Amino acid sequence: MSTYAIVIHGGAGTILPAAMTNELERSYKTALQEAMDAGFSCLSAGGTSVEAVKAAVISLEDCILFNAGRGAVFAKDGSQEMDASIMDGSNRMAGAIAAVRNIRNPVELAYTVMTHSQHVMLNGKGAQEFAKIHGLKTEPDEYFYSAFRHQQWKQMQDTDETALDHSVTIPSSTATEGKKFGTVGAVAVDQYGNIAAATSTGGMTNKQWGRVGDSPIIGAGTYANNKTCAISCTGHGEPFIRAVTAYDVSCLMEYKGLSLQEAMHLVVHDKLLKIDGEGGMIGVDASGNTAMVFNSEGMYRGRRNSEGLNETLIYKL
């Protein structure tokens, strides 16, 4: 039996201890632990890496603290449009959805696209029709609503600015009312040595014009291939798309022989920084190595493996 492991993230950004209360920090860590455990239980019970990343991301989507599923940010028009993707490293099958509304678990929809359609990427109303046919769970607008996200959007609605969900300055008093950051994602390696990755997001606060970030783009926000690595990214989506970030890590491993950690370090601390790509990523390889790398102030993250490693972290070490 191989070492099995799961790594998760809840978004990267300007996360500073000064803006955080002990209580809020505890809430985040609890939420991260729960999501990680959901994925880890799956792996322990002999489940696949695909099932594990899905379980972990569903847990993060269901948590209002993160910008995915429940708690997604508001677009310019006040809607909450969500993107997600998933990839199976054992066969490089993939599923992705962009610009869906009212779907409780966008990652579940991406999974259903992968397993029940001939396609990789579905979009907008079409994706929602597909969801309906396959009985995906929906929720009313109120379910996704959080007072904090709404306030964050109201601050920006009359401007033409957009913002990463972690970069809007909020008075510290409101931090205690539920300050929330980030795109979520998970990568895992199972007992059979197969790896997988998944990512889910509400995108940028006040986003306009049907903007699609890197999260639903296979190769940019998400990638998995047993030969190399499974990667889930978070951060400023545009540079991540332009740099084809997740697949770049894979190519550096496959074609240049870099280790997972070396490849992720080069991409995040050198290549992304050169094009103002703020953010980070998590990764695993088929041997059970894990890594969590970011160039921002912090990244909500955690990892757990069958050798006893079990940690949740927020700030730089």
Added chain:
Amino acid sequence: MSTYAIVIHGGAGTILPAAMTNELERSYKTALQEAMDAGFSCLSAGGTSVEAVKAAVISLEDCILFNAGRGAVFAKDGSQEMDASIMDGSNRMAGAIAAVRNIRNPVELAYTVMTHSQHVMLNGKGAQEFAKIHGLKTEPDEYFYSAFRHQQWKQMQDTDETALDHSVTIPSSTATEGKKFGTVGAVAVDQYGNIAAATSTGGMTNKQWGRVGDSPIIGAGTYANNKTCAISCTGHGEPFIRAVTAYDVSCLMEYKGLSLQEAMHLVVHDKLLKIDGEGGMIGVDASGNTAMVFNSEGMYRGRRNSEGLNETLIYKL
């Protein structure tokens, strides 16, 4: 002054001489030559590679023979939704749009996203609002309509099948009425040694659920980086997304030292075939090398450079 060059494609697929009349062949070759000349004139006059690929793709979009812009295929619901992308190899800026309707030149919209927004990818109605603000030319449904595409769709509408635009069998009699294939694209290197790529498509006949193929995905259908290559792909979009096809060529050049031709050959004839990825691609590098590689029966294609090369081709050589 560097060698400057442009390469174009009008889609790959089962294109057989037996299904083609002399007259139709001439129409295709004339259309390819016109598009190529539009891009080449731009380069000769000192224009940039970005301007050249845009000019060539606009010419192909305006031609009803190809599955992009005018002449796009019909989706399951009878609509014509189009995708496009463009990337500038000198700075790796990129623009992409998915699922737009009634925009005369989707590549022009992708270009406007690249040059006039903070984003890389816009989608659906949002992309169309953005187009309106920036004064992009629109056309009524009738403009995009072609009798052949409509017949192609009607044949499939009541099935759950989808098809590449080149894989629906049409009685040979209708071939003379305008048999049309393919996604279109262009890559170019200009006098300054800068390279660019662009791709535009109407997607698959009878496509459903807002299916997005590889054409608007940076890294999959389109990629450009002065250090390596500019690539535009055509074919069965799903394997191209899963293989992150265009960027893979770039990585094989950057990380393994392969030439443009070697990298494209490996990706098209080995890596894509292993995952049933039928289709092809065109490429240039900053030294003025060009290549056109496909694993299907044919690919509408052409290339012209400042050393006197000037050819349009359809079948395998």
